[in-house]
Amino acid sequence: EEQEEDVLRDLRLFLRYVTESLAQDRRFKAFAKPVDTEEVPDYTLVVKAPMDLSTLLTNIDEQKYVTVDEFVCDADLIWKNALEYNPDSDPMDRHIRHRACALRDALRSIIRAELNEGFQRACEEIRASR
Numbered sequence: 001e002e003q004e005e006d007v008l009r010d011l012r013l014f015l016r017y018v019t020e021s022l023a024q025d026r027r028f029k030a031f032a033k034p035v036d037t038e039e040v041p042d043y044t045l046v047v048k049a050p051m052d053l054s055t056l057l058t059n060i061d062e063q064k065y066v067t068v069d070e071f072v073c074d075a076d077l078i079w080k081n082a083l084e085y086n087p088d089s090d091p092m093d094r095h096i097r098h099r100a101c102a103l104r105d106a107l108r109s110i111i112r113a114e115l116n117e118g119f120q121r122a123c124e125e126i127r128a129s130r
């Protein structure tokens with residue numbers, strides 16, 4: 001009912017704030033858009049579920065997420081994919097892995113700092129009722 005749509009609207013506002021905070025950080029430029037599979041033809045052979053910050057924003061607008069945890073599952077793909085695709089000891093791989101770990105930590109830190117426990121529970125009640 002109306003109250004549920006109010007909660008889910010607030011969830012979308014919160015998730016856009018989190019995503020845009022990450023997208024503004026220059027360290028995370030490589031994660032802003034999908035990896036170009038023409039430039040990197042073997043990317044989809046290695047990474048089965050590509051994800052990036054712009055796709056998260058599209059998913060939010062398309063009302064894909066009913067809880068913060070569902071959003072975090074997709075957001076975690078961004079740094080997990082980067083660790084998986086860039087495993088080598090060469091400086092380029094080490095550099096993007098360092099940024100992937102920084103993204104992981106920034107994501108968790110923003111959510112822990114800004115998410116109200118009661119609000120997360122209200123979202124989970126809606127998910128359980130559907």
Ligand SMILES: COC(=O)N1C[C@@H]2C[C@@H]3O[C@]2(Cc2nccnc23)C1
Nearest residue numbers: 030031035039040081082085086096
């Ligand atoms: C999240 O970003 C990544 O996992 N990558 C891996 C790709 C390999 C390397 O860097 C990426 C893009 C790229 N494009 C052209 C040539 N080489 C590269 C970004």
